[in-house]
Amino acid sequence: MAIERTFSIIKPDATKRNLTGKINAKFEEAGLRIVAQKRIQMTLEQAGQFYAVHKERPFYGELCEFMVSEPVVVQVLEGEGAILKNREVMGATNPADAEDGTIRKEFALSVGENSVHGSDAPETAAEEIAFFFSGLEIVG
Ligand code: DAT
Ligand code: MG
Numbered sequence: 001m002a003i004e005r006t007f008s009i010i011k012p013d014a015t016k017r018n019l020t021g022k023i024n025a026k027f028e029e030a031g032l033r034i035v036a037q038k039r040i041q042m043t044l045e046q047a048g049q050f051y052a053v054h055k056e057r058p059f060y061g062e063l064c065e066f067m068v069s070e071p072v073v074v075q076v077l078e079g080e081g082a083i084l085k086n087r088e089v090m091g092a093t094n095p096a097d098a099e100d101g102t103i104r105k106e107f108a109l110s111v112g113e114n115s116v117h118g119s120d121a122p123e124t125a126a127e128e129i130a131f132f133f134s135g136l137e138i139v140g
C-alpha cells in the first residue's frame with residue numbers, strides 16, 4: 001500500500017482533558033507520523049464549513065458548537081495506508097461500538113464528544129488538509 005496523508009483533529013473534549021499526548025502516542029505506535037500539527041481555536045464559520053456535509057443532520061448545530069467550545073489540535077498524519085489505518089486507530093464513531101484499544105473506546109465521552117476526527121477517503125483527506133494547512137507547514 002502506498003504512503004498516504006490524512007487529516008486529523010484532536011477534538012475539544014480531548015484537549016480539555018489533556019489527552020493530546022496520549023492520543024498522539026496511539027498514532028505513533030500505529031506507525032503514523034505527525035508531519036504537521038497546530039493548536040487552534042476554530043471559528044464557528046470554519047466548523048460550519050468543515051462539517052458542511054452534515055448540514056442537514058439533526059446534530060449539525062450541536063457538532064459545530066462543540067468544535068468551537070475549546071481549542072483543537074489539527075494534524076496531518078502520514079504513513080502506509082494512513083487514511084484507513086487512522087480510522088482503525090480511532091475506532092467507531094460511537095464509542096459504545098468501538099473496538100478495545102482504539103482512541104474512541106479509551107477516551108471518547110459520547111457519540112458527539114468522541115475525541116478525534118479523521119478523514120474517510122483520499123479526496124476528503126486532500127480537501128481537509130488544504131482547509132487547515134499550507135504546503136509549507138507540512139514537513140514529511
Ligand atoms: P466520523 O467522525 O466517525 O467520521 P461522521 O462523519 O458520521 O463520523 O460524523 C461526524 C461527527 O458528527 C462525529 O464524529 C460526531 C458527530 N455525530 C455523528 N453522528 C452523531 C449522532 N448520531 N449524534 C450526535 N453527534 C453525531
Ligand atoms: Mg466523518
